[in-house]
Amino acid sequence: MHNKKEACRNFQRGSCQYGERCKFLHVIQQQPKSNAFGFGTQAISHQQQKPNPFGFGVQNNAQSKGANDFGNKQSQFKNTWTRSSASSGAPSLRQPDNQPQATNHRCNDPESCKRIIAEDFEHERPLWKLTCYSHWKNSPCDIVGDVSYEELRAAAYDDAKRGLSLQSIIERERNLLNSKLVEFENFLRNPYRGPAGSAAAQQIPFPGATTIVLSPTTQNTVAPQSNVPPSVSSFSQLGASLNTGFSPGPSVQSNNASGQPTSFSNSAQSSNVFSANNVPSANAST
């Protein structure tokens, strides 16, 4: 063994070519992940002899282990696309209270939770909008009322069989989408909720979700909020201030369905539910 003092950074990244000859110390700060798929584990000592041929090596950050996604893991995949949004605020916020299971997230710091939510909505809105959402992994949903595409499709097929015109099916879907987008907007504005106890209250309103699927919801303004009172009201400590955060009805209405234009794919098909029928003016509800 050489007299090494400093840790070898390449080795920790798994790409040191010198092996034993290396001038720097080959230490592993942490137990490497053993083979999840049962091919034979690599004991720690092996790592010191030969660097991992795939270049993955060990993780040098203790907290990135259980930490999940969001920036840390991203760099370890050789993906051909690059991610421009770093969501840099989020990982550092999470690490302090990040246990491997992370089941005990309490929204003690509403500001940081709000930041997490804002980042998520800014950078990672999925293409499929009719989804539930939780701002913390392993926590119960903040926004409930999940609809899968198969359910939407089954409902559309049923409607068509009953003789509903294509246009009215599209209308119904668009209403559903709008009320969901409104829910997300409201959540973004009033995400604060107290300790986990109040989260339990909003697990209940699933019946609301199924009725939304099968019958057209009334359009915007106050109506969608009355459809989903539990999820919205349990956030805002002020209760009555629901309407203040809500963007004025007409702007959402005329916006048809397009929310954030970049999240939807091209609006080539004009009667596509999720793209604007008219000229995509599309900025109002963001």
Next chain:
Amino acid sequence: MTSAQPPAPGRELSNPPTDGISNLRFSNHSDHLLVSSWDKTVRLYDASADSLRGEFMHGGPVLDCCFHDDSSGFSASADNTVRRIVFSHGKEDILGRHDAPVRCIEYSYAAGQVITGSWDKTLKCWDPRGASGQERTLVGTYPQPERVYSLSLVGNRLVVATAGRQVNVYDLRNMSQPEQRRESSLKYQTRCVRCYPNGTGYALSSVEGRVAMEFFDLSEASQAKKYAFKCHRKSEAGRDIVYPVNAIAFHPVYGTFATGGCDGFVNVWDGNNKKRLYQYSKYPTSIAALSFSRDGRLLAVASSYTFEEGEKP
């Protein structure tokens, strides 16, 4: 549908369904492929020979299908029925019903039972050996917290993913209550759950372009191994377009896995080394389902519109 030998281009099977494909499966005994579709049929193909061996009509769109053995299979339909199909006779009979469309179906060789999950928030187990008729075949009904979106079996374990990001893990030998109840470690709606072939855990994918790798063992050491990664995203104008990951399939021999998303790409990953191994060139539309053949030589890819943008004329 194509086969995955990199030098040759993918081979598309003839006589595909006339509407979207909901799921496809390879048999455990041969290269037969069972395909369920929104056109209300279940089709049986011989993938190597590229021939359609049977077509079975149902009363409503078929949302899932699975093999029993090479002579029969089961299907789950949106007309709330669970059916058994005997391929050679072209006959099918109804094994039982749910109160809402049946979303997923699996056959457990370990338990000798058919397991179905439905949007009526229940899981039901059926014994296919008896005569048909619900009284004789239904083994048990197990309520779920929410509508069932996906399920997967390995050995004696069953993983059920429902709406609202809940996941239940059951031991088939004791179905009275779940072995584990979890919330998904992803933030959005769950799309698909698949167990690892070695039975140590499962992979879960969501609509937010992420897959989480989880483990059954609740010890600290095992739970420290779990991770999640982003995939099926496209960077455009400074922000990502985030596609749902619709399907996951594990290679039965190597333990690597393929994921398919609404972006029309199939990626193959090495979960142990956390690398992407390969990406197939883009399919015409969203990937609806994936399945590896029993020896892992073939990968069936179903590409059909999955309704992630609602109704399109």
